[in-house]
Amino acid sequence: MFKFHGMLFISATRLHLKSYRFFIPFMIVNQKVAKTLVKNKGFLQGKELIDKQLVFWTLSMWNSEAEMRTFRSSEEHRNAMMKISNWCNEAAYVHWLQEEQNIPEWKTVHEKMLNEGSFTKLKYPSKNHLSKKFAEPQWTKTERIFKAILV
Secondary structure, X not given: OOOOOOOEEEEEEEEEEOOHHHHHHHHHHHHHHHHHHHHOOOEEEEEEEEEHHHEEEEEEEEOOHHHHHHHHOOHHHHHHHHHHHHXXXXXXXXXXXEOOOOOOOXXXXXXXXXXXXXXXXXXXXXXXXXXXXXXXXXXOOOEEEEEOOOO
């Protein structure tokens, strides 16, 4: 596992692509971001889920919020975020602290997202985005696990 340093910072996102035409460009950008993620100082572990109907969930565990913010400021992540408003009609994120070293389950992420999450301003938000309601992950067969790469 990893060396426990007290409270761990958890970051989760949920994105819904508004059209299949954005799938390939999204996956290319997503892969670049994932390569940066696993090399980032303070990243401990994470996972990603491609859910039904073009919904993408991410979850990452960090030593600190500051280290997550350093990753969020990386060129790859900034470039990806600039496309979200055009590609997505739903985009939300949530952060929290936890003592447990185990990465949370998707059900927990969904509950936290609905109760404590923030919804990104989008050009063409869906009714779900505007009402801040959406289903929990429906399909977990496409989960990808990320482990930190020490460089």
